[in-house]
Amino acid sequence: MYEPNVVGDWQEYDDEHAGLRVRVHGLEKAEPPRGRDDAAEGLVYFRFRVTVENRTTDSFGIHLEDGQIDIRVGGDGESAFLDWRNSQFIEGFDVYPLRRVTSVLYAAAPEGCLPLVDIQVQLKVDDEWTGRYLWSGGIGPHDASVPVGARPDSAMDSLAAQVISFLEREAGQGPAS
Template sequence: MYEPNVVGDWQECDDEHAGLRVRVHGLEKAEPPRGRDDAAEGLTYFRFRVTVENRTTAHFGIHLEDGQLDVRVGADGEAAFLDWRNSQFIEGFDVYPLRRVTAVLYAAADDASLSQVDIQVQLKVDEDWTDRYLWSGGIDLHESAIGVGARSDTPLDILAAQVTSFLRKEAGPGSTG
């Protein structure tokens, strides 16, 4: 079963890209360095990072532009505005063994939707495409323990309860958590 990553987790690439790993991290509210885009009027800006690490003995040319990212927010998965003017993409950078490269990206969305953010990334490595990988998280979430049968009060609790419910349904009848 395919499971999304949690923002901050590393995702190991498969097959011909084995040894590369990707991470979406640093999800936080932040104003862009070159000023707000007019298209983002009334929206709240946030920033995140995408880091690629090479754990092989060969070097790879990494490419990550705006068309290779999809940022969705809220329960309905509405598209966020990706500010390409303020974002720092990875454009054909050679990542040598045991080295990393990081893109810093700015996006904007309705403030009420930022408790649930999904970021999908598909890298181009040399001339090949990696699989698409998904990270889920939120802004201003505070971790708390969730008891079985407890009422979900925060967005993190709601997301955790949804994931738990989904996994139980996938496991089938008769399985216990």
């Protein structure tokens, strides 16, 4: 089964883009530098970064704009507002070996939806589309966030409890659930 990345994790590319990796990180509440967009009235702003790293001996032309990013918030996966005017995209930047390029993006959503934020990214590398990857995270009280497919019925559904359970199963010390 496909598992999303956690915000902050690197995702390695395979095949023709082997050696490139990307991550979504720095998810936090933040006001945009050029002021709020009128379309975001009543919403809470947040920002995140998308970093692409080249670990090969070749250079790659990287392109990342608003149509290549999808942000969903809350348990129902509602679309967040991406503020393209305040965001800094990557537009045809050549990333040389052992270098990185970072895009800073601003979005807005209802405050109650921020504990669960999913960000999907699809890069364009040398005029070819890469695979889509998903990062999941949240802002604020993380007790309210629920991993994909889980039900918030008990304390055992928290991310920390799932990690502990997984580690115990791997070590052969805990119950298999």
